[in-house]
Amino acid sequence: xxxxxxxxxxxxxxxxxxxxxxxxxxxxxxxxxxxxxxxxxxxxxxxxxxxxxxxxxxxxxxxxxxxxxxxxxxxxxxxxxxxxxxxxxxxxxxxxxxxxxxxxxxxxxxxxxxxxxxxxxxxxxxxxxxxxxxxxxxxxxxxxxxxxxxxxxxxxxxxxxxxxxxxxxxxxxxxxxxxxxxxxxxxxxxxxxxxxxxxxxxxxxxxxxxxxxxxx
Ligand SMILES: [Zn+2]
Numbered sequence: 001x002x003x004x005x006x007x008x009x010x011x012x013x014x015x016x017x018x019x020x021x022x023x024x025x026x027x028x029x030x031x032x033x034x035x036x037x038x039x040x041x042x043x044x045x046x047x048x049x050x051x052x053x054x055x056x057x058x059x060x061x062x063x064x065x066x067x068x069x070x071x072x073x074x075x076x077x078x079x080x081x082x083x084x085x086x087x088x089x090x091x092x093x094x095x096x097x098x099x100x101x102x103x104x105x106x107x108x109x110x111x112x113x114x115x116x117x118x119x120x121x122x123x124x125x126x127x128x129x130x131x132x133x134x135x136x137x138x139x140x141x142x143x144x145x146x147x148x149x150x151x152x153x154x155x156x157x158x159x160x161x162x163x164x165x166x167x168x169x170x171x172x173x174x175x176x177x178x179x180x181x182x183x184x185x186x187x188x189x190x191x192x193x194x195x196x197x198x199x200x201x202x203x204x205x206x207x208x209x210x211x212x213x214x215x216x
Pocket of ligand 1 (some may be wrong): 198199200205206207210211
């Protein structure tokens with residue numbers, strides 16, 4: 001049984017797909033915790049990534065949003081009292097702009113910039129006609145240790161690039177069951193349609209229903 005006191009990083013996922021991906025990337029999975037707070041309602045996976053002991057949890061079935069995430073985080077901190085870093089890691093939608101062609105599958109890390117702390121609450125602001133989103137409040141910036149680590153990763157990336165392909169290939173070869181649902185889709189099918197296109201729900205080929213004209 002694992003000692004809850006030896007975990008310092010908490011990782012919260014919103015949906016099962018994210019939970020599976022998070023678990024698959026553990027270098028080593030640990031046994032269930034030796035004890036938990038009697039009030040605990042969370043499901044946990046324990047393990048190690050690099051030199052860090054990580055506790056991963058997920059929002060309960062059918063629950064979404066900030067309230068549920070806050071409840072999961074609180075339970076996690078009650079049971080794993082030495083957690084010092086909390087990460088919410090999730091799948092975002094594509095958000096392409098003229099400046100950044102962000103597609104599903106890209107990794108985006110928010111950083112403090114231009115007077116913003118780097119953590120933006122999506123419903124903590126207002127959108128006015130013909131104007132961009134205006135924040136009406138702010139959240140504290142992430143802890144120093146994470147902001148320092150981002151610079152470390154940035155420097156490493158500039159010098160050596162990343163090895164995301166290799167890392168995902170390695171995980172998928174260890175767990176071939178995941179390949180079908182979790183591997184990167186064929187580049188050919190990674191088409192970005194204009195936002196007014198309504199896609200079929202029943203899995204029909206987009207090429208047939210939505211068209212393959214590069215202008216749309
Ligand atoms: Zn479509």
